[in-house]
Amino acid sequence: MSIDAATVERIARLARIRIEDDQRDALVGELSGILSWVEQLRAIDTDGVAPMTSAVAHGLHWRADKVTDGDIRDKVLANAPLVIEGYFAVPKVIE
């Protein structure tokens, strides 16, 4: 399976990554290469084999319903480019 330039552009747009025109052809080749490498797995017969969900043999860890975190606004906002009155401030977005 290989992908075309339009698909690369679409993936980039969905991922909000800007790619320049001269990068596009290289990405077509690289992404197609990754896919065809993974494609090789299809050759393996997996009939009757349960999907493996983890490399470790234990279940999902559950937590008790207790408040153990929060109240760390300074830490949460520390990397924000702009903070206004305790809020993250971002360029105006309106649907």
Place this chain on the structure above:
Amino acid sequence: MSEYRIQGATGDWEVVIGMEVHAQVISHAKLFSGASTEFGAEPNTQVSLVDAAMPGMLPVINEECVRQAVRTGLALNAEIHQWSRFDRKNYFYPDLPAGYQISQYAHPIVGEGWVEIELEGDVTKRVGIERLHLEQDAGKSMHDQHPDYTLVDLNRAGVALMEIVSKPDMRSPEEAGAFLRKLRTLLRYIGACDGNMEQGSMRADVNVSVRRPGEPFGTRCEIKNVNSMRFVMAAVEYEAQRQVDILEAGGVIDQETRLFDAGRMETRSMRSKEEAHDYRYFPDPDLLPLEFDDAFIEAARASLPEMPDDKRRRYVEDLGLPSYNASTLVMEREAAEYFEDLLARLAKATGKLEREVAARASNWILSDLFGHLNKAGRSIADSPVAPDAGAELLMLVIEGRISGRVAKDVFEEMFASGRRAIAIVEEKGLTQVSDEGALAEIVEKVLAANPAQVEQYRGGKTKVIGFFVGQVMKETRGQANPAVVNKLLKERLDG
């Protein structure tokens, strides 16, 4: 039942409605972090580094949210999946810090079920449930607080939601409203969600399409942002008519997302120029599958209260209530509990069977109590007249000690002051017997029955008059005027 039809110029149209309801799970902490879920805190103070999607932070599931989803599934008569999985739903928005929402796409925790809705004229109908899954809420964006910026508060980010998806089984605005009302009742009964639509802890998206009766489904539009029962009904009505108008004019319906504008009571296109959403779901690699055993389900089942449908049936069949009374009482668990508490006390106080006094008790709650509560803007949970006080008042009426008319006045006073019926009745002399002729007869009877005490009195032990007063009061169930009794006793004993 008459079927709901939209009369078009070219004939009748049928409306088809399905609903997706997001219900916030009642829990102390969030779905995958230990931050608090409390409403109304200072912005960004209830955010953990997991909720803020800091690199390297891992989600750990809150057991209470799983338990509540299972309890809700049981309340919806639905299949519980002992193996489910979390997926990532990818999209970009400022209030979604990770760039994806953890949700359940391919393998939800709860599968197909149904709820019974009540319609006009004692008609009930089953509405199918497609699925229920657990997911994270997003943060809150505010666009109108600053001229140049959107402000983002992540307190809500990561709070557990249940998305409950119905089958497209509803056929009228009334049915859509009844479905949402029933869902809210069920969620509140079991304590899985507070059902508060104003605060947004319950939100509905409504799918509407129209078709000629009997034909296949038409193209649907999804209406977002419908935040009250009334709006759901208004949105369906408006949207169905809009689609009929387009189809009759020879147009086609675009499958799109529309917003309900509560100010204008209409729906309008969100006019999103973007390509159709592509969420690129995939299994969340940070989370193993969610699994639990039969014992977990059975414990959840055992924790459920008597459900409203069962209560309603019991009220009608065992207690003989009119079905309207039964349906109204079971709508809120608090009202049903008030009724049951009052009824038990009333039966005990009057020595009658619950069945004999149930209709009167329910009528009083629905008319007098609800009327006053509505007027005062109070809920039954903080009624100034508690069930035992209500039972006392009704007991006075049933025993004929006060008239129904007087009972209404006494209730006014109880509601205003919080005082008890008997205290008010006695203070105002509402039943008190002061008639000398009537009391003289009882005095004679008491004296005749107690000759020894009469001798004692006449021999100088005049304190024994207290005994006679007590006997007369007992005979008159406390309704005799003590001053008159005293006077009559003295006249007879001294004379």
